[in-house]
Amino acid sequence: MHGVKLSGVTKAFGATNVIPMMDLHFDEGEFVVIVGPSGCGKSTTLRMIAGLEPVSGGQIFIGGKDVTWAPPKERDIAMVFQSYALYPHMNVAGNMSFALRLAGRPKDEVANRVRKAAELLELTEYLDRRPRDLSGGQRQRVAMGRAIVRDAYCFLFDEPLSNLDAKLRSTMRTELAILHKRLKRTMIYVTHDQIEAMTMADRIVIMDKGIIQQVGTPRAVYNSPDNRFVAGFIGSPSMNFLEAELAGSDELRVCGKGFDIPLSPKLRAATERNSSREVAIGLRPEHFSIKGAGGSQSSLFAPINLTVDVAEYIGSSQFLAARIGDQPITASIEVGPDSAPLESGEYLFDTNRMYLFNRKTGAAIA
C-alpha cells in the first residue's frame, strides 16, 4: 500500500505562503479529487506532485520512493492539463507516442500501445489527424490517451474538463470514472467544480487558502462537514447560513430574526458541549418542503416562514430566492411539474438535517 504521500509539504512564492503545511496520503488505486475555489493552492499541490513546481519544504513520496527532488520523468506519473497542451505539429498518434519515443521504446511496442489506448478512447479513426482538426472533446481524449499510453503509476489531472461544454463534461465525467475502474491506477484530480468531485471521487480533499479543510468520502463531506467552508462549498445549490443564537434552558432552540426553531435531540446533545451561544445555522436548499407533503408532519419538521422573491420553475421542483426575516436564502422544493409558482408563507424544514456552526471559528458544532 504505497500510493502517493505528501509529508509536511510547504510552498511559498516569495513572501506569499501558498501552502503553509500539508500532510496528505493517497492510497494506491484510489481516485482522489482535490477541490477548492481558485487560488486555494490545489493546482500548486498537483504541480508539486508532478515535479513542475519545487516544494519549499517537506517530502513527497510516490510508490514508496522519495521523489521530492526528482525530475518529473523519474516520478512515474502522467498528467492531463486543463488546456490539453497537445503538440500542434504532431498528429494524434504522434502526440500519444511522444513519451514512448523519447524513452526509446521499440517501434512495434509503441504502435501497439497507441493502438490499444486509441481503441479504449475511441480515437482509432483520428490517429492521423492534427489537434487543430479535432473537436474539444476529441482533443480532451487525446490528452488522456497521451497519459494512458505511459501506463504510469499515478495519473494527475489539472481541471481537465473545464474547457468543455456542460453536456460533454458530464459524458467525460462518466468516461473518466469508467477509465479509472479499468486502469485501477492512483488518480489525483484537481477541480473547482464540486459536482465533478462528488460524482467521481473515492475521496475528496477540500482546500481553502492553502489549508486542507476536510478529507473524506463524498457522503461524509456532504453529510457531516467539518466546518462552515466545507458545508458551503459542497452541495449545489450551496447551503444557506443564518445568524442565530441559542436560547432556552429546558428545550434548546435557535432564534434569529424571523425564526425560532427547536433543536433536534442530536444537536441538543452537541450544543451542551459547546459554550458559545452565538451560532450560524446551516440549511441546505433541498431540505425545505411545503406543508402537507407526505411524511413531513413528524415533530422533526419545524415550520419556518419564507418571504418568496422569485420562484423559478425547473420541472419537478422549484428554486426559491427567498428571505427568512431579512436574511436571504435559496430553497429547492419538490412540488411536481404541474404546480403553480410557490408563494410566501409557512414552509417546513427538516431539523434533523440542520447544521450548527460556531459563528466565530466556523467549526461545526454538530
Add this chain to the structure above:
Amino acid sequence: MIGQAIGGRQAVIMHYASLAVLALITLMPIWVMVSTGFKNDVLVQQKEPVWFFFVPTLGNYEYIMTRGNFDVYLWNSIIVGTLSTFFTLLFGGFCAYALARTEFRGRVLVANSTLLVRMVPPAVLAVPAFAMVVNFGLNNDLAVLTFFYTALNLPFAIWLLFGFFKQIPVELEEAAIIDGATPLQVYFRVLLPLMKSGYAVAGIFTFRIAWNEFILALLLTGRKTRTLPVGASGFITDTGVEWGRIMAMGTLIVIPPLIFTFFAARQIIAGMTAGAVKG
C-alpha cells in the same frame, strides 16, 4: 442603393489606383536596374533615357561572368550570408527563449532594449570595427565578417523571436517535460517546429541584411574575400562609372535573396499553434 453601389465601385477603383501607384514606385527602380543591365554603353550614357524599347545586349553579363571574380564574390556572399543567418538564428533563438521563459526584473526592458542596438547604423561601427580587426590582423577573413553580421543581426532576431516564443503556451513545454523530454529535446522537438514561422521571418531579415551590407564588407575584406556588393562597386573606376555592368551585377545580386525568401516564406503558415490549447 444605387448611390451606395456607385460609391462602393469608386472606392474599389481608388483602392486599386493607389495600389498601382505604390507598385509603380516600388517597381520602377527595379526596372531601371534590370533594363540598364541589358543596355550597351552608348544607350546608358544617352542624355534622353530610353525606357522600354531598345535592342538588348548580354555584353555586360558576359563581361561580369568572364572577366571579373564574380564566382568568388558570389561564393563569399553565400558563405557569409548563410553562416551569419545560421548563427543568428541559433543564438538568437536561445537568447529569446531564455528571455521569454525566465522571470527576472526588467526582463521586458532587456528584450525591448536589444532593439536599441539595432538602431545604430553599421556606418558608425565601421571605423572602430576596422581598427579592431586590423589590430588583431584579422582583416580579409570571411569569419570576421560572419561574426560582425551575426552580432549586428542578433538584437533584431532576439526581439522578433522573443515575441514568437511568448505566444507558445508554457503548458506545451510542461507536457513535454512530463513526457520525459530533456531541455534540449523540449527546444528542438517541441518548440522549434512551432517556431518555424518566427525563424523564417527572422531568417529573411537576417539574410537580406547580411547579403546587402556594404560598408563593413568594403572595409573588412580584401581581393579574395570581397562580397558581391563590394564587387559591384569595383565598376566605379577612375575613368568613370560603368553603369551597365553595375546594374547587371545588381540584377544578379537580387536573385539569391529572392530564392531564399521564396523558400523561407513557405514556412510562414499562420496559426501553426492553433489547436494546441483550448477548444
